[in-house]
Amino acid sequence: MISHEREIINSMSGPELIRLAKALSVPFTKRTIKRSVMEQSLYETLEKIRKTSDNELCELKTPAINILEMRKDFGRKVAVRNLKLEVNPGEIVGLVGPNGAGKTTTLRVLTGIIKPTNGTIIVNGHRMDKNPIEAKMKIGYIPERPTCYPSLKVREYLTFIARIYNVPRVDTLLRIREYVTRFQLDEFLNSYIGTLSKGNLQRTLLAGIFVRAPPFILALDEPIYGLDPRGAWSLKAHLKELKKQGSAILISTHILEVAEALCDRFYIMNDGDIVGMGTLDELKIQCPDTRNLEEVFLTLTGGIPEE
Amino acid sequence: MSVKTPTLVKNELKMLYNQFVRTITTPSMLGFYIITISGALFVSSIASTLFSLAPLFMPMAGLLESTIDQAAIFTAIGLLTLGSVGSGYFGVGPAEVLESPDEYIMMVSPVQPHQLFLGRYIRRIIRKFYYIFLGFIVVLPIIVQSGLVASGIMLAILAIIVFLEVNYFLGGICSIMKNKIDKRFKTRFRFLAFPIIIAAAYLPSLPVTTWHPIFQLGIPANQVSVILMQLTGIHSPGIDPITVFVFLLVSYFIGLLVLTNISDSDYYELFSTKMSKEEAEGSFSRRVRGQVDFSESRFTDPMIWIMLKDFWSKMRTPLQFWKYLYVIVGIALGIYLNLFQPLWLSPLPIPPQYTHSIIPAFMLIVILLTQMSSLTSLLAFVEEKDNIYLLRASPFRSKDIVLAKYLLSILEIGATSVPLYLFLLYFFRVPGSIYLLTLAAPMILVFAATGIMAGAYVPVFTNTPKNPPVPLAFSFPAINLVLGGIILWIASEFANSTMLVAVLPAFTLFTVLLFLSLSVRALKSYK
Ligand SMILES: Nc1ncnc2c1ncn2[C@@H]1O[C@H](COP(=O)(O)OP(=O)(O)OP(=O)(O)O)[C@@H](O)[C@H]1O
Ligand SMILES: [Mg+2]
Numbered sequence: 001m002i003s004h005e006r007e008i009i010n011s012m013s014g015p016e017l018i019r020l021a022k023a024l025s026v027p028f029t030k031r032t033i034k035r036s037v038m039e040q041s042l043y044e045t046l047e048k049i050r051k052t053s054d055n056e057l058c059e060l061k062t063p064a065i066n067i068l069e070m071r072k073d074f075g076r077k078v079a080v081r082n083l084k085l086e087v088n089p090g091e092i093v094g095l096v097g098p099n100g101a102g103k104t105t106t107l108r109v110l111t112g113i114i115k116p117t118n119g120t121i122i123v124n125g126h127r128m129d130k131n132p133i134e135a136k137m138k139i140g141y142i143p144e145r146p147t148c149y150p151s152l153k154v155r156e157y158l159t160f161i162a163r164i165y166n167v168p169r170v171d172t173l174l175r176i177r178e179y180v181t182r183f184q185l186d187e188f189l190n191s192y193i194g195t196l197s198k199g200n201l202q203r204t205l206l207a208g209i210f211v212r213a214p215p216f217i218l219a220l221d222e223p224i225y226g227l228d229p230r231g232a233w234s235l236k237a238h239l240k241e242l243k244k245q246g247s248a249i250l251i252s253t254h255i256l257e258v259a260e261a262l263c264d265r266f267y268i269m270n271d272g273d274i275v276g277m278g279t280l281d282e283l284k285i286q287c288p289d290t291r292n293l294e295e296v297f298l299t300l301t302g303g304i305p306e307e
Numbered sequence: 308m309s310v311k312t313p314t315l316v317k318n319e320l321k322m323l324y325n326q327f328v329r330t331i332t333t334p335s336m337l338g339f340y341i342i343t344i345s346g347a348l349f350v351s352s353i354a355s356t357l358f359s360l361a362p363l364f365m366p367m368a369g370l371l372e373s374t375i376d377q378a379a380i381f382t383a384i385g386l387l388t389l390g391s392v393g394s395g396y397f398g399v400g401p402a403e404v405l406e407s408p409d410e411y412i413m414m415v416s417p418v419q420p421h422q423l424f425l426g427r428y429i430r431r432i433i434r435k436f437y438y439i440f441l442g443f444i445v446v447l448p449i450i451v452q453s454g455l456v457a458s459g460i461m462l463a464i465l466a467i468i469v470f471l472e473v474n475y476f477l478g479g480i481c482s483i484m485k486n487k488i489d490k491r492f493k494t495r496f497r498f499l500a501f502p503i504i505i506a507a508a509y510l511p512s513l514p515v516t517t518w519h520p521i522f523q524l525g526i527p528a529n530q531v532s533v534i535l536m537q538l539t540g541i542h543s544p545g546i547d548p549i550t551v552f553v554f555l556l557v558s559y560f561i562g563l564l565v566l567t568n569i570s571d572s573d574y575y576e577l578f579s580t581k582m583s584k585e586e587a588e589g590s591f592s593r594r595v596r597g598q599v600d601f602s603e604s605r606f607t608d609p610m611i612w613i614m615l616k617d618f619w620s621k622m623r624t625p626l627q628f629w630k631y632l633y634v635i636v637g638i639a640l641g642i643y644l645n646l647f648q649p650l651w652l653s654p655l656p657i658p659p660q661y662t663h664s665i666i667p668a669f670m671l672i673v674i675l676l677t678q679m680s681s682l683t684s685l686l687a688f689v690e691e692k693d694n695i696y697l698l699r700a701s702p703f704r705s706k707d708i709v710l711a712k713y714l715l716s717i718l719e720i721g722a723t724s725v726p727l728y729l730f731l732l733y734f735f736r737v738p739g740s741i742y743l744l745t746l747a748a749p750m751i752l753v754f755a756a757t758g759i760m761a762g763a764y765v766p767v768f769t770n771t772p773k774n775p776p777v778p779l780a781f782s783f784p785a786i787n788l789v790l791g792g793i794i795l796w797i798a799s800e801f802a803n804s805t806m807l808v809a810v811l812p813a814f815t816l817f818t819v820l821l822f823l824s825l826s827v828r829a830l831k832s833y834k
Contacts, residue, residue, distance in 0.1 A: 108579070111414075111415045112414065112415065112572070112575075113410060113411075113414045113415065113575060113576075113579055114575070114576050114579050115572070115576055132417075132572060133417045133418075133419065134417075136415060136416060136417040137417045139415060141411060141415045143410075143411040146411070147407050147408045147411060148408050148412065149322060149406070149408050149412075151322045151325040151326045151329065152318075152321065152322055152325065153325070156318075156321060156325075160314075160318045160321075161412075161416075163314045163318075164314065164315075164416050164417070164418060165416070165417065192325065192329065205411075208412075
C-alpha cells in the first residue's frame, strides 16, 4: 500500500507535486528544489500521516446490495416484476438479458434515480427510501449512455466529485493521478469534457467513481461497450482487483464472453422477470444440454434458434 | 458526512466561468458576439431617432389612464401569476433547472435534492443577469436619446424579472403539491385541488381585494403592478417604487426558500420521466426515418420527404397545434377587423401632424414582428437534436436538406406573421401601409435564410446540437435587423424609380443564396 503511493508520487507532474505539498502542508523555503528531494519529503510526511491515523478500510455490510420484491411499472407497462437480487462484498454479479428486459430500469431503481412501485432497496444496510444519503455514499454508477457536464475540465470534474464524496484533499490528488494513469487520461486532464470522445468520457466517469475510498458498490450499465480493447482490459483487471478488496459489483451487459470471464454469479432477466440465477455451473444443471453462458441465455430467453 | 451546498455552488460558478472563457477564446464565437452587439447597437441607435416622436406617446398615457381603471391593471398582471401557477401545476417544477448529466451524476450521489436545486438555480439566475446586462448595454442609445430616466427603466426591468422568477417558484410549488396530492389520494376529488389552487392564486388580483393596501403591497403580482404604475405615471398610487421593490424582493426570497425546502427526491423522478419521454420521441422519429425507402426517385423526393417529416414531427408537439389554431383564428379575426372596422375596438389615434413621420416606426414594427415569427427557422436544425448527424449521414445531398428546411420555414413564418400584419394594418393607420407591408415579403425570404444558416452552424460549434450557443442565437436577430434596415433603405432610395423592381429582388436573391450556401458549407463541415 505504502510503496504503491510512492509510485504514484513518482509519476506526478511538477504542478501536481506542488498541490500535494500544499495539501500536506509541507513547507518549502527555497525557490527551487530538486525533484527527488521534494518527492522524498512528501513521501515521508505522507507515511507519518498514514501511521498516525487509523487508516482501516471500512467494510461493506453483507449483502451489500439487497433488492427485495421490487416491482417497477411505467404506466401500464411492467418493466420489472418481483425482483429479488443480492450482491455480496467480494462478488461480481452479472445481470444479463435481451433488449428491454429491464436491466437498466433495475440499475436506475437501485441507484435511487427512480423509485420502485413496490419493494425495498437496501444498499450497504441503508434503505434507499429512508436514508438515501447514506445509501448513496458507496454507490458508483456508470449509465448506459454516458453524459457529463460539458463545460467542466476533466480535472475539475474529478476534484468536484471528490468533494461531493468527502474525499480528503491528499487522497484526491493521489487517486486522480493513479486513475488518470490507469485509464490513459493524461493528455485530456485539462480538456473540456464536452470535447471528449465517447470512450474517453466513459473513462472519465470511471475515474470519477474511483477517486472515492474503496470498497465500492458498483452498478455498471454496459461498462465495456464503448471502450477500446486496452480500456476494456484495464477495466476488467481493475474490477477483479476491486473484488479482491471487498467491493460488490453488479454489471449489466450483453457481451456474454465478458460476463462469463468476469462474473461469479448471474441473474438472467427476460421481460421483467428473473428466468434464471446462480453460478454458471448451477445454470448449466438447470438447463441440460448447454455448454456455455450463451446457450443457457438463449435457452432461458426464448430457445436456441435452429441453424 | 454531509455535502456542503457551497461546494455545489462553486462548481456551478466554475462551469459558468468556463463557458465564458470558452466563448471569448473561440474566434468564431467571439465573432458572433461582436456581430450581435455591434448590430444591435447600430439598430438601437437608429431606433433611438424615432424618439423624436416621443410627444406622440405622451397623450397615450393620458388616454390609457382614462380608458383603463386601476383595478383592471391589477387584474391583468395577475393573469401572469395565474398562468404560471396553472402551467406549473402540470409542469416539472424544480426539475426544470436540471440538465441531463444530473440524472447520472448528481441524483446518484449523496447530495440532498434541495441542494442540487439550489446550486442549479443560482447558476440560472446569474446567467439571467448577465444577459440582462448585455441587453441593457444594447438599448442604451435608445434610453439616452429618449431622455428617459435610466434608473427608472432599470428598476422596471428588474421588477419584471424578479416577478417572473417569483412566478416560477409559485409554479414549482404547485407542481410539488400536485405530486404529493396524487400520491396521497386516489379518489377523484383530488382533481378539485386544481381549481382551488387557481382560485387562490387569482383571488388577490381581483378588484374585491386589490383596493386594500395590504393586498397591493403583499402579493407579488400587485407589487409589480404598483411599481409599473408608479414608474409610468398611470394611476400612480403615490408609493415609493423602491420600497415596493423591497417588498417584491422579500416575496422572491420567501418563494425561493419555500421551493428549496419542499424539493425532495420526487422531482428526480419527474425529471427522469421527462428525459426518457424526450428520448422516446427521438427513437420514434428514427424509426420513421428507417422505414422510408429512398431507393426509388431519389432526386426529387428527399426534399419533400424531409419537409413532411418535419411537419409531422412538429405536429406531435402540443405547442404546434396551438400555433396553427392561432394562425387560423388570428387570420379570421384580422380579416374581420379590417373589413368591418367594429366600433368596440378602435385603432390607435394618430394626430395628423405625425402621419408621415410615423412611417419609420411602422416599418420598424414590421421588421420586429417578422423577426419574431422567423425564430422557427433558427430552430429548424436545432430541433433535429442529435438526429442531425443521422440526417447528414443519410443519402441526401446537403443542398436538399437545406432547401427543404428553408421552404418549410418560409411557410411557417408566413403563416404565423400574417395575423400579426393584419392586426398591425388595423390598429396602426398609416398612409400607404398596404404598400409598405409588401416589403415584408423580401424580409421573410431573407430572415428565413439567416435563421437556417445560424441553426446549421450550431453543430459546428458544439457537439451538443440541442443547445445552440448563446452568441449564435443572439446574432440571428441582430443580423436580421440590419438586413431589414438595408431592405428599407433600398426601398426608400429607389422609391421613385423603376429600378426598384430590379434592385430589391436582386438584393433578396443574393442574400438568400449567400446564406443558404453558407448553410450547405456548415452542413458539410460537421465532424
Ligand atoms: N421511462 C420509461 N417509460 C416507459 N417505459 C419505460 C421507461 N423506461 C423503460 N421503459 C420500458 O421498460 C422496459 C425495460 O427497459 P430497460 O431499459 O430496463 O431494458 P434493458 O434491459 O436495459 O434493455 P437494453 O438491453 O436494450 O438496454 C422496456 O420495455 C422499456 O420500454
Ligand atoms: Mg439497458
